[in-house]
Every structure is written in structure tokens, then in C-alpha cells.
Amino acid sequence: MGTTATTNTPDVTVIIGAYEAMPYLVRCLESVEAQTLPAGRMEIVAVDDGSTDGTGEYLEEFAARTAIDMRVVRQENSGGPSGPRNVGLGLARGRYVFFLDADDYFGEEALERMVAMGDRAGTDVILGKVIGVNRGAPKSMWSRTEERVDVHRSKVIYTLSAQKLFRRDLLERIGLRFDERLETGEDALFTMEAYLRGAGVSVIADYTCYHLVGRDDGKHATKRGSYVLRFDAMEAMMALIHRLEPAGPKRDFLMVRPFTVGMLQQFTPGLLKQPEEEQRHKMELAAPLMRSYWTNGVARKIKVAERLRLACVARGRLDLLADVLEFLRAKKVPDLVSSDKGDKLFLAYPHFRDEEAGLRDADYQVTVPDWHGTDRVTRPKRILRSAPEQPSTPRRIVRRLRRELRGWRARLSTS
Structure with missing residues (x-):
């Protein structure tokens, strides 16, 4: 358990599901602490999904010293990212939630910019520009910043990962959770439903909000599954x-x-x-x-x-x-x-x-x-x-041979 939560509603709950996340988790948490959004306006809910590499211990150590309200949950391995994300969502108090993968990290102004966009535009899903680090990342949807895009005409349907800012009121109102029966593609299903049932989607394309990291050990979650x-x-x-x-x-x-x-x-x-x-x-x-x-x-x-x-x-x-x-x-x-x-x-x-x-x-x-x-x-x-x-x-070969044979017979009969 980290610091005691305040009674004020934070702007953002950063939900981190972590499994065997060392040493990537160090930079991930540092990027949350480095946000220009003040510490009092956010909280962290971190769920260690049965790690054996020191991930859980590091989360508790970080929670004990950070100025950000932070709760750490340690549980047996659930077999995928959906369970930890759902646990984190159940504990979230923020007006918005962001699902931060333990391998990845934020740009310093990411949360401040995304919260400001959501509040200004009144939208329920806010996309911050993503770039890949040691891996590829979607690019087509980052052509320009837009307060509100038409999902039925936009390239945003080609980025359905969970690393976005979601208005928590939408998720609670429609009871949206990650489908724990799916072993892959669960984030795409979640995000598409939020796109279609929410009150709009915003795009921030002029600032890199998120760094999507390719792990050197090849254990990235997207590689799972037959x-x-x-x-x-x-x-x-x-x-x-x-x-x-x-x-x-x-x-x-x-x-x-x-x-x-x-x-x-x-x-x-x-x-x-x-x-x-x-x-x-x-x-x-x-x-x-x-x-x-x-x-x-x-x-x-x-x-x-x-x-x-x-x-x-x-x-x-x-x-x-x-x-x-x-x-x-x-x-x-x-x-x-x-x-x-x-x-x-x-x-x-x-x-x-x-x-x-x-x-x-x-x-x-x-x-x-x-x-x-x-x-x-x-x-x-x-x-x-x-x-x-x-x-x-x-x-076709047979038909051609028959035609040639008829022509040959016709020539013989006239000779």
C-alpha cells in the first residue's frame, strides 16, 4: 500500500498491470512521477500479476517514497493483461483512467495535455501520439491534432490498444471491462466499444505522449497466442x-x-x-x-x-x-x-x-x-x-486440338 489517498477526486488514475516487468518498470514509474500534471491531481493503481523478478517489491518500494497517491495490489498470475487492468479499474477514483503498460513510458506533458483536451472537447477517449522504441507503432492517425474526430471516417480505428485516456464515467456507466476470456485482442475490443459508445474521440498529434517499448527479451504481451x-x-x-x-x-x-x-x-x-x-x-x-x-x-x-x-x-x-x-x-x-x-x-x-x-x-x-x-x-x-x-x-487445350483436327480434316477433303 502506498500513501493514503486524499478525499479529493484526482484527475487521472494511472493503471499499471505488471508482470515480470523489471527493469523496464523503473523508467515507466519515473515517467509518471515526472509528469507536469501535479502529483495531487493523479493517483497510481499498480497490480503485480504474480511476478517473480522483483516487480512486486519494486512497486511497493516506489509507493512508499512517491508523492503520488499509490495503491499496490499483488495477486497470483492471471494469465494475461485483462485481469490486472480490471482490478485496477475497480479501484480507480480518477475522472479519467490511463492504462500504462509497465514496459512503456510517458512524455512529460502527456497527462496534462490529454486531461486538458478531454475537458475542453468534452470527449470520452483521448489519444496521445505514440512512437515506437525498438519496435513499430501506428502512424496514420497522427496527421493532425483534432478535438473531435469522426470514428467512421478516421484512422483512429487502426489504433485500438488500451494506452489511451478514457473518461471513467463512461466506463462505469456502460459497465465496460476487458474481456478476460480472450487471450489476445482484448484491448482492441475494449477500445472499439469505447469509441462507439462514448461521447467522442480526440487526437493529440503535436506532442509525443507515449513511448511504446519493444522488450529486448521478446516477452512483450502482443507476441502471445496462436x-x-x-x-x-x-x-x-x-x-x-x-x-x-x-x-x-x-x-x-x-x-x-x-x-x-x-x-x-x-x-x-x-x-x-x-x-x-x-x-x-x-x-x-x-x-x-x-x-x-x-x-x-x-x-x-x-x-x-x-x-x-x-x-x-x-x-x-x-x-x-x-x-x-x-x-x-x-x-x-x-x-x-x-x-x-x-x-x-x-x-x-x-x-x-x-x-x-x-x-x-x-x-x-x-x-x-x-x-x-x-x-x-x-x-x-x-x-x-x-x-x-x-x-x-x-x-481449353482439348477444344483447341479439336478445332485444329477439324481444320486438318477439311484441308484433306479438299486436296
């Missing part, structure tokens, strides 16, 4: 979006996220190196999700190379998918084909207009900004007016 668990996470996300968002273009926009950052990642060219049994198992896991959630509206919001792979998965055609993946792995550039009227463009990846494959022209049509090699598709330098010749199938 592909089966990732399909479970996809299903939960797709079901959530369908439950909260009515059918239409807004839902289609949101559904692009689990299909491209989720489903598509299971069907990359790397699939070709995996055992055939695993390839087929992934197709089986994907089948019910494709039947329930894959629609034309979603498909038209995705680039051709990605959409075509998903179309093959939706049809259960691992053979067609393998041809497309081989094409992509070889870094080939598909021909660009125009419709007869010139009003549509297609990227002729494998099996384009191959009747026996059963894929539709719509699977190949350019419907969003796309690329043809290094050129933008919107102003192609050369367009084919018809489909490129497809590799001959045995049936």
Missing part, C-alpha cells in the same frame, strides 16, 4: 461492430479494420510455407466469419490485392488463394484492364475472367485508391481493353 486465438479475437470484434453499428456504409468502414488488421494477416504469402494441415485449418476457422460478415460493401472499401485474397477465402478456395499468394510473393505487377465502356478499371491478378475459377470481375475492380506497380491506378499510362490471356486449362 493463430486460433487470433481468430477468436476477430470473431469478437466483428460481432461487436455488428451489435453496435447498424448496417450501412458506417458499419462497412469499421469492418474493414478486422478484415485487414486481422483476417488478412493470416493469409499472407507466408501461408505458403506453413504445413498444408495448418493452411486448411485456417480456412476452416475463417469460413463462418466470412459467411457472417463479409459483404460487398466491405469488399469495395479494400484494395484489390487484399480483397482478392479475402474473396478466395470466402469461397473456400485454397488453390486459388495459393496462386494469388505466389503472384504476390514473386512481386509481379498485374495488367491493368479497362471495361468496354472505359468506366471501370481492373487489376488482372491470377484467374481474372477465368470462368472455371468462379471469381467475379468485382473482386478485381479498383474501387479505392490503389497502386499499379509504382504508379497510381487513377491515371494509368497503359490500359488493356480486354483481359490478358489466361493460362490454358486441360479443357
